Amino acid sequence: DAGITQSPRHKVTETGTPVTLRCHQTENHRYMYWYRQDPGHGLRLIHYSYGVKDTDKGEVSDGYSVSRSKTEDFLLTLESATSSQTSVYFCAIRIRTGADGYGYTFGSGTRLTVV
Amino acid sequence: QQQVKQSPQSLIVQKGGISIINCAYENTAFDYFPWYQQFPGKGPALLIAIRPDVSEKKEGRFTISFNKSAKQFSLHIMDSQPGDSATYFCAAIGIVGTASKLTFGTGTRLQVTL
Numbered sequence: 001d002a003g004i005t006q007s008p009r010h011k012v013t014e015t016g017t018p019v020t021l022r023c024h025q026t027e028n029h030r031y032m033y034w035y036r037q038d039p040g041h042g043l044r045l046i047h048y049s050y051g052v053k054d055t056d057k058g059e060v061s062d063g064y065s066v067s068r069s070k071t072e073d074f075l076l077t078l079e080s081a082t083s084s085q086t087s088v089y090f091c092a093i094r095i096r097t098g099a100d101g102y103g104y105t106f107g108s109g110t111r112l113t114v115v
Numbered sequence: 116q117q118q119v120k121q122s123p124q125s126l127i128v129q130k131g132g133i134s135i136i137n138c139a140y141e142n143t144a145f146d147y148f149p150w151y152q153q154f155p156g157k158g159p160a161l162l163i164a165i166r167p168d169v170s171e172k173k174e175g176r177f178t179i180s181f182n183k184s185a186k187q188f189s190l191h192i193m194d195s196q197p198g199d200s201a202t203y204f205c206a207a208i209g210i211v212g213t214a215s216k217l218t219f220g221t222g223t224r225l226q227v228t229l
Contacts, residue, residue, distance in 0.1 A: 031215065042121075042204055042219040043159065050214045058216070090158050094215060097164070102208075103149060104217050106158030 003027045006091050006107040013114055019078040021110050023091030025071075031094035032074040033104070034058075034066065036087040043090060049074055081114045088112070118142050119207050121220030128227050134192040136223045138205035141186070145207035145218075150179065150190050153202045153222075162203070163190070195227045 003026035013019050023032060031050055035043040035058075045058030047066040055066050063085060065077045078085055091107040120139045128134045140148075147166060151159035165172045165179040165188065172179045178191040192199055205220040 033217070035219075040221060042221040045216060045218070048214060048216065056213055092158075092217070097161070102147070102215075103161045103164065104208075106160070108156075108158050 004091060004093060004105060004107040006089075006110050008110060009108065010111045011113070013081050013112070015082060015114055016080050019081050019112065021076045021089055021091075021112070023074045023076070023107060025074075025093050027093070027095075028071055029093040029095060030071075032068065033092040033094075034064075034074065034076045035090045035092060035106075036060065036085075037090060037109075038087050046076065046089075078112075081112075083114050086112060086114045118218050119205060119220040121205050121223060123223060124221070125224045126226070128192075128195045128225065130195065130197060130227055130229050132195050132227075134190075134195045134199070134225055134227070136190045136203055136205065136225075137187065138189065138220050139185075139187045140207050142207070142209060142211070142218075143186075144211060145209035147208040148179070148181065148188050149206050149208065149217075150177075151204040151206060151219075153204065159204060192225075195225075197227045197229060200225055200227050 005024045007022045033048040034046040037043045044060045049055045049068040067075045089110045092104045097103045118141050149164035150162045152162045153159040163174050163177050167183045176193045181188045203223045
């Protein structure tokens, strides 16, 4: 999907362990985002990046950290996984959609289960 | 605090009927309003989008109606088909803090029956 790859696609991990999810893009886009999707909540922004080493918090950032050491990779780390972080995680990039404006393209998601 | 409110949560429409999903927003800094369609196991995909200076935008069977004064917008799916069965999210984009952000509604699960 538009040059975005998320890995892993599925992961089961134990409570208290650190977990890192990876988002890789091939199109040199400046803005990258991490969302989580939960029933009844839609997609909520965790963290975002507006350039290499430039990141900021979203609305549900507690318990998560991110890093972006190069344009193509945006990593999301759960420092000590909890059951409340069981979710589907989506990475997105912002792209131009012609003269009308811009849109966001999403990866296929990572389903994370914390047991 | 839900900045983009979406209704209904679920919707069942007969084939050939009109599906209508409504959204309302709070933040006047939003300046672009996309709709996303999501199938099970996939990421959301951009369906159609509108700027607030336009009252209506149509692409095929999909139409967005926008009411800036009421801060409301809606998606109409004409001649709904079983292949339209998916979850639909309204969203709003605007500069919040340091960067452009995309804020989603809570989603509407649409089922189109034969």
